[in-house]
Structure formats: C-alpha cells, structure tokens
Amino acid sequence: MAGILQIVRKPASIVTEIRNMILRLPRPPREIAVPLETLAHTLAARESVYVGCSHSMCCRSAKLDIQALTGRLEPGHRSMHQDLVGLFVCSHCKAAGRDRRPVFLHS
C-alpha cells in the first residue's frame, strides 16, 4: 500500500516510518489540534497527533510518530500547527495527480 503522507525537506527514513504509521479513517475530524509547544513536550505528554489531507477526494489521515520526529528533527523543535504542517505533503494525492492541498493537524 502506498504511503499517504510523506515528509518533505527531510530524510527519506522519516517517510518510511510515517508510512508505517498510516491509519485510514473514514472521515478525519476537522478540529485543529493544539499540540504542546515542542516535540519533547508532546512526546512526554504522550499526545497523539494526526496529520490529515484536506483534499475532498482524499481526506486521509496518519498518526504522527512523535518519537521518530523528535529523533530526526530535535526535541526542542516547535510542534505547533504552523511548525509542522509545512513538513508534510499527501503522497496519495500526489500519486493521483491531484492539486497539492494543505494538510492539517488533528487529535
């Protein structure tokens, strides 16, 4: 199964790990998550954060592996919505030739 989300501007190893965490949800929640300030804080709080595709023909979501992100980025990397959404693109939409749409974080 092709991964639905991949990280951009980061090593391919993150892509593989995120692909392994794919969860397919029938319709992702639309509320915007308010993660804790840094990846270390989010990890310590055991927060579950999902990243979802906003394309109406897709709407897939994947659970972020916060521990993997913390290892690949840095524990102090900010983890607010605006700090993370730019790192991801929906590879399912990309493979389908759809326009790139913003992703969003949700819990």
Ligand SMILES: [Zn+2]
């Ligand atoms: Zn998509």
